Amino acid sequence: xxxAPHQQQRLLDLQAIDTRLDxxxxxxxxxxxxxxxxDLNQKAExxxxxxxxxxxxxxxxxxxxxxxxxxxxxxxDRAARDEQRLASGTGTAKDLQALQRELESLARxxxxxxxxxLEVMERAEAIESDLAELQAGLDRLDAQIAEVEAxxxxxxxxxxxxxxxxxxxxxxxxTQVGEELVALYEKIRASSGGLGAAPLxxxxxxxxxxxxNAVDLNHIKAAAEDEVIRCEECRRILVRTPESGL
Numbered sequence: 001x002x003x004a005p006h007q008q009q010r011l012l013d014l015q016a017i018d019t020r021l022d023x024x025x026x027x028x029x030x031x032x033x034x035x036x037x038x039d040l041n042q043k044a045e046x047x048x049x050x051x052x053x054x055x056x057x058x059x060x061x062x063x064x065x066x067x068x069x070x071x072x073x074x075x076x077d078r079a080a081r082d083e084q085r086l087a088s089g090t091g092t093a094k095d096l097q098a099l100q101r102e103l104e105s106l107a108r109x110x111x112x113x114x115x116x117x118l119e120v121m122e123r124a125e126a127i128e129s130d131l132a133e134l135q136a137g138l139d140r141l142d143a144q145i146a147e148v149e150a151x152x153x154x155x156x157x158x159x160x161x162x163x164x165x166x167x168x169x170x171x172x173x174x175t176q177v178g179e180e181l182v183a184l185y186e187k188i189r190a191s192s193g194g195l196g197a198a199p200l201x202x203x204x205x206x207x208x209x210x211x212x213n214a215v216d217l218n219h220i221k222a223a224a225e226d227e228v229i230r231c232e233e234c235r236r237i238l239v240r241t242p243e244s245g246l
Contacts, residue, residue, distance in 0.1 A: 001228040003181045008228065008239045010176045011185060015197045017170050022194045024163050033152035040148060044141045051134045058131050061124045068117040075113060079106040181228065181237075188236055197237040200229075203245040208234035221246045 003011075085091070086099045174182055189196030198207030203217060210233050212220070220229050220240065229238040240246070 001180065001184060002224075002226045003178060003228050005225045005240075007177050007181055008237075009241075010173055011181060011197045011237065012199055012239050014170065014173045014177055014182070014185070015189075015195065017166050017173065018189065018196075019194065021163060021166055021170075024159050024166075028156060028159055031152055031155050033148050033155060036148050037145065037152065040141060040145050044138065044145065047134060047138050047141060051131070051138060054127060054131050054134055058124075058127045061120065061127055065117070065120045065124050068113065068120050072110060072113045072117055075106055075110045079103055079110065082106065184228070185237060192234065192236055195236060197239055198231070198234075199241045200238050200244040200246075201241055202243060205231040205234065205236070205238055207231055207236035207238070210234075217246060220244075 082099050082103050086096060086103065089096070177185070185196040192207070195207050198205055200206070200212070200220070204211045208231060212232075216232050220238070223229060229240065230236065231238045
């Protein structure tokens with residue numbers, strides 16, 4: 001393949017742009033904020049699952065507490081009615097004695113129910129404390145996540161801005177290099193880890209970093225200036241420079 005020396009030199013400019021664009025793309029997917037967000041979101045997921053479990057327990061104990069309170073109130077209401085009847089003195093002595101015994105029984109039942117109610121209230125308070133602590137933890141995590149997301153978005157914006165500045169002149173460089181040489185370069189770049197062209201400096205290919213032997217150097221020295229040279233080792237396009245050492 002033939003390409004004017006200036007086209008080959010511009011190919012190095014194109015490679016420099018593409019290398020930086022590749023670095024930017026790599027940086028986009030390896031931002032430290034991404035790993036931090038993954039860790040924070042994982043912690044938040046665990047905390048949310050625990051929050052749901054405790055919230056369910058809280059709802060259950062609240063229903064239990066309402067039932068316990070209703071049971072106590074029912075006994076209190078019954079005792080209040082019996083006390084009114086007893087205080088009125090209406091009825092036979094036998095009836096009044098029966099009311100007195102029932103009041104004593106209701107008092108014992110009320111004490112039992114109030115103990116149950118107290119135990120449920122203590123459990124409810126403990127669960128409410130756990131729920132509040134979990135919610136506070138979630139709020140802190142959400143704040144951290146929002147802060148890291150903002151830092152991530154800022155970093156991405158800077159990378160996108162730099163990429164846009166590189167893409168603008170790239171189209172012009174591609175035109176200057178020429179369609180045929182660019183096609184070869186892109187083909188090599190796709191199969192060589194993103195590096196399609198490299199300079200020859202101090203008798204060394206800066207693609208594979210190997211020093212060329214005397215036979216290859218003599219071949220390059222004898223080649224026409226517009227001949228496109230390929231490294232015999234890595235097969236990348238080898239661009240001659242004033243520091244080639246030829």
